[in-house]
Amino acid sequence: MRPLNPFNKPQPSNDPAPSRWSYRMERLWLTPSFRRIVRVGMPSFLVVASLGLYFSNADRQQAIADKYTEIRRSIEERPEFMVKLMAIDGASTGLNSAIREVMPVDLPISSFDLDLEAMRKQVESLDAVKRVDVRVRKGGLLQINVEERVPAVVWRGPDGLELLDGDGHRVSALQTRSARPDLPFIAGEGANAAVPEALALIERAAPIRDRMIGVVRISERRWDVVLDRAQRIMLPPRDAARALDRVLALNDAQDLLARDVTHIDIRNPDRPTLRMSSDALAFMREMQGIQVKNNQ
Secondary structure: OOOOOOOOOOOOOOOOOOOHHEEEEEEEOHHHHHHHHHHHHHHHHHHHHHHHHHHOOOHHHHHHHHHHHHHHHHHHEEEEEEEEEEEEEEHHHHHHHHOOOHOOOOOOHHHHHHHHHHHHHHHHOOHHHEEEEEEEEOOOOEEEEEOOOOOEEEEEEOOEEEEEEEOOOOEEEEOOOOOOOOHHHHHHHOOOHHHHHHHHHHHHHHHHHHHHHEEEEOOOOOOEEEEEEEEEEEEOOOOOHHHHHHHHHHHHHHHHHHOOOEEOOOOOOOOOEEEOOOHHHHHHHHHHHHHHHHHH
16 A cells, blocks of 8 residues: 655546537537638638738739720720721711711720710701611721601791701701792791691692792791782681681682782681782772762
8 A cells, every 4th residue: 555645646537528628619610600700701801801901002003903904905906896987878968077077086996985875866966867876887887877857848937047847846057948949938936836737738728839938827826828919818726727728619619819819817717807908999999989979
């Protein structure tokens, strides 16, 4: 038997059970979220931090931006991406020149620098353009297909003579009426807003077209048909075409327009009125005076 020695401490035995710290680490490692943080989160954080530290230098940032711009321009300015020609189809000579003046591009130019939508809106802003299509075709061709507005009438408005299409949209200015004698003439404030109605009246007046000077909008609500020999047919605000047909029927039956009258007022269809010229009126009064004397 060994003697007790108070200075000798008993040696610890080799315990196979894990320590408390080791047990906690093993349990923590079995947690899926912890494993993702260690395997993915920490490496990602280190990479991002390293890149952030590297790119925090202003000189490095500028050098990378310059290099990116250089590479991009080298690609955009390759020959297959350059637009060298512009073709305009569907436009008259004058409109063709106007389109080329307003186009905000100088050829040759890279197709990447073209804003086709802005170019389309710029061309459509021209009065004579009804519709336009802009696209880049193979071979470096900028193709512009234009649908031009067709003048239908000559309108004398506040700003002078203008050409209008069938919808009343302005096409262009006109210097003199004699420049477009083939088109019907309309006048009056607000006449441009009622061009379809004016064209319908002009079509109805085909039997007297050779005598018609034009139609005039009165108070933005009704029309007068103006003829040569200072004659005028005053139409009502409503059913103007029907009223004009009545006047044409009277003319066919009684040669009304061949008589010495200045105004045919049919604004009230139930009470049409004729206004005679001063010479005819004087002659009629003279004849009435003779008849009165003869009766006396």
